[in-house]
Amino acid sequence: MTSASEEVAAGGAPLLRFHEVSKIYGEGEARVHALRDVSFEVHKGEFVVIMGSSGSGKSTAMNVLGCLDVPSSGQYLIEGVAANELSANVLAKLRNIRFGFVFQGFNLLPRTSALDNAQLPLIYAGMRASERAIRAKKALAEVGLAGREGSMPNQLSGGQQQRVAIARALVNSPEVLLADEPTGNLDTKTSHEIMHLLTDLNHTLGLTIVMVTHEPDVAKYGSRLITFRDGRIESDRQQVPL
Amino acid sequence: MNVSTTLSLAGSALVRNTLRSLLTTLGVVIGVGAVVIMHAMGQGATELVTGEIQNLGSNMLVIIPGGDSRAAFGSALLSAPLFRHADLEAIRRECDAVRYVSASNSLMVRAVAGEKNRLTTLFGTTPEHYATRDFHAALGRLLNEEDERQAAKVCLIGETVRRELFGAGNPLGAELRLSHLTCKVVGALVSKGVSTFGTDQDDLVFMPSTTFARRLLGDDRLGMIMISAVSEARTDEAREQVTSLLRQRRRIRQGDDDNFAVRDLREVQALLGKVTGVLTSLLAGVAAISLVVGGIGIMNIMLVSVTERTREIGLRLAVGARPRDILQQFLIESVLLSSVGGLIGLVFGISGAYLVSRGMHIPYSVSPEACTVAFSFAVLVGVLFGVVPARKASKLHPIAALRYE
Numbered sequence: 001m002t003s004a005s006e007e008v009a010a011g012g013a014p015l016l017r018f019h020e021v022s023k024i025y026g027e028g029e030a031r032v033h034a035l036r037d038v039s040f041e042v043h044k045g046e047f048v049v050i051m052g053s054s055g056s057g058k059s060t061a062m063n064v065l066g067c068l069d070v071p072s073s074g075q076y077l078i079e080g081v082a083a084n085e086l087s088a089n090v091l092a093k094l095r096n097i098r099f100g101f102v103f104q105g106f107n108l109l110p111r112t113s114a115l116d117n118a119q120l121p122l123i124y125a126g127m128r129a130s131e132r133a134i135r136a137k138k139a140l141a142e143v144g145l146a147g148r149e150g151s152m153p154n155q156l157s158g159g160q161q162q163r164v165a166i167a168r169a170l171v172n173s174p175e176v177l178l179a180d181e182p183t184g185n186l187d188t189k190t191s192h193e194i195m196h197l198l199t200d201l202n203h204t205l206g207l208t209i210v211m212v213t214h215e216p217d218v219a220k221y222g223s224r225l226i227t228f229r230d231g232r233i234e235s236d237r238q239q240v241p242l
Numbered sequence: 243m244n245v246s247t248t249l250s251l252a253g254s255a256l257v258r259n260t261l262r263s264l265l266t267t268l269g270v271v272i273g274v275g276a277v278v279i280m281h282a283m284g285q286g287a288t289e290l291v292t293g294e295i296q297n298l299g300s301n302m303l304v305i306i307p308g309g310d311s312r313a314a315f316g317s318a319l320l321s322a323p324l325f326r327h328a329d330l331e332a333i334r335r336e337c338d339a340v341r342y343v344s345a346s347n348s349l350m351v352r353a354v355a356g357e358k359n360r361l362t363t364l365f366g367t368t369p370e371h372y373a374t375r376d377f378h379a380a381l382g383r384l385l386n387e388e389d390e391r392q393a394a395k396v397c398l399i400g401e402t403v404r405r406e407l408f409g410a411g412n413p414l415g416a417e418l419r420l421s422h423l424t425c426k427v428v429g430a431l432v433s434k435g436v437s438t439f440g441t442d443q444d445d446l447v448f449m450p451s452t453t454f455a456r457r458l459l460g461d462d463r464l465g466m467i468m469i470s471a472v473s474e475a476r477t478d479e480a481r482e483q484v485t486s487l488l489r490q491r492r493r494i495r496q497g498d499d500d501n502f503a504v505r506d507l508r509e510v511q512a513l514l515g516k517v518t519g520v521l522t523s524l525l526a527g528v529a530a531i532s533l534v535v536g537g538i539g540i541m542n543i544m545l546v547s548v549t550e551r552t553r554e555i556g557l558r559l560a561v562g563a564r565p566r567d568i569l570q571q572f573l574i575e576s577v578l579l580s581s582v583g584g585l586i587g588l589v590f591g592i593s594g595a596y597l598v599s600r601g602m603h604i605p606y607s608v609s610p611e612a613c614t615v616a617f618s619f620a621v622l623v624g625v626l627f628g629v630v631p632a633r634k635a636s637k638l639h640p641i642a643a644l645r646y647e
């Protein structure tokens with residue numbers, strides 16, 4: 001077992017690494033083991049698909065990957081550096097610049113236009129308003145929402161809202177896309193369009209993708225499939241992407 | 243995140259709840275408005291009194307019958323003998339610290355000129371009065387020693403009386419009936435405007451004190467004597483000379499109280515200063531309390547807002563907002579709230595001060611300094627009371643906030 005710093009020195013640290021990560025919610029009787037000693041690595045340029053039954057800990061793992069939550073025990077390392085050693089400001093910067101996150105429940109700002117929702121990460125990147133609008137428009141167009149920039153979330157269908165959330169995750173050109181069921185609300189045709197877009201970004205820009213899905217059709221786009229069960233990894237294997 | 247983005251974010255958050263935002267700022271509005279009005283009133287009154295005293299001359303003393311307020315005021319005033327013309331002469335002769343002596347007696351009379359008439363105050367005064375009280379003729383002349391000696395049937399009218407009775411016409415040489423006496427108008431006075439106490443200083447008619455005493459009252463007694471000391475430094479000396487002379491003339495025994503009082507304008511000024519001082523601190527207290535109450539209102543609504551927007555905060559943190567950005571956003575929101583309150587307060591304060599100055603006949607004097615200070619306090623209130631909610635917002639945990647119901 002090599003330590004994180006040695007790996008950095010060797011230049012061979014994986015992009016993301018779970019080392020015996022456990023996550024426990026609640027206390028006493030109500031204790032839930034969402035993750036139990038989970039270890040895996042994600043390398044640059046991979047397209048990892050995570051599947052597993054409901055409540056198996058997929059979202060919990062995604063939240064830890066996105067630096068939105070911390071493990072109860074074990075370590076999460078980003079390029080060999082333990083996330084729990086990073087300051088709040090560095091974590092914010094990571095979430096802003098290097099990660100794009102698609103939430104299972106979209107989490108769009110209510111009473112805020114699609115354009116403003118999509119450009120939210122750019123605000124915290126310190127970008128000028130005019131440039132933000134251009135980039136957000138482009139991201140919305142990529143997910144097929146050209147012309148709907150001014151719509152409020154309550155004027156959009158579930159699938160359209162989901163695509164705004166995807167546009168928001170991609171708008172700041174992240175290195176890693178963490179998508180929790182990004183196609184959960186989309187019809188088959190739109191799902192495949194979105195998956196083509198992601199595959200394209202994965203191939204051309206080397207975008208690293210970790211995606212949770214329940215749909216075997218969608219899972220086929222990944223180059224690696226991890227299956228969760230009761231907070232543990234049941235299987236982890238490479239596959240030939242579609 | 244840059245300032246303009248933060249400002250527009252905060253602005254749109256407040257506009258989304260316009261009514262709530264406006265109600266929240268009410269305390270600050272009242273606080274700032276009160277500060278501005280209060281300061282303008284104090285300033286206006288001080289200006290006015292100071293101006294008046296400059297008008298009268300600070301070395302002037304007023305002698306009135308009646309003892310000091312220590313004795314039962316009314317009875318002392320009623321039982322005390324009035325002054326006589328001979329007293330005037332005696333002061334003029336014997337008190338070397340006194341430059342001018344003038345007497346004034348007054349009566350409300352109906353002044354009639356042709357068809358028109360007006361109820362006004364008629365003063366019987368000696369010629370020195372015009373110098374001590376700073377009256378000047380706008381038309382014709384002032385009354386002189388000659389009029390006084392002859393008890394001439396002449397009079398001098400104030401601006402209000404001239405306007406009401408003669409309009410644009412020439413009043414000089416016109417006949418004016420005052421009570422049962424008909425006098426010739428020989429002059430009209432330059433307007434003096436409205437006094438501290440809101441009385442119209444132009445609504446009056448002057449006649450020689452001898453005419454007033456002999457022809458109108460049939461009696462040469464005087465209700466008040468005004469003297470002017472040679473210099474401000476000798477005011478106290480003049481007061482002592484007059485007091486001992488009058489005690490002697492009125493045969494007051496050693497140890498007995500005076501049955502007259504010599505009042506100094508500085509006393510009046512000091513008293514007024516004290517009154518405005520008390521008023522000012524009272525209103526400053528009211529202003530401070532309403533600013534604090536306003537601040538608590540802002541803090542309360544900001545705490546509500548932080549709770550309501552917990553998910554929004556969680557999302558912002560998730561897409562890369564630093565705790566500092568969230569702190570800044572909510573702090574700017576509360577400062578914006580209190581600043582808007584401050585601005586509305588300034589508008590109310592300035593227009594209120596204008597109305598008060600019109601209503602109370604004091605000069606309108608809103609100072610930019612007072613406005614700046616009041617507004618700065620409003621902003622400060624926003625900062626101080628915004629810190630707690632903003633810190634609370636910035637300390638939220640991204641996932642916990644996103645999952646908040």
Ligand SMILES: Nc1ncnc2c1ncn2[C@@H]1O[C@H](COP(=O)(O)OP(=O)(O)OP(=O)(O)O)[C@@H](O)[C@H]1O
Nearest residue numbers: 025026032033034053054055056057058059060061
């Ligand atoms: N904040 C929380 N408090 C308590 N328990 C939680 C919390 N979040 C998740 N859990 C529990 O942890 C377990 C894993 O939840 P998680 O959201 O990771 O599941 P999931 O695999 O994403 O399921 P789904 O496919 O339904 O989204 C579940 O049993 C859930 O009840």
Ligand SMILES: [Mg+2]
Nearest residue numbers: 058059104180
């Ligand atoms: Mg989930």
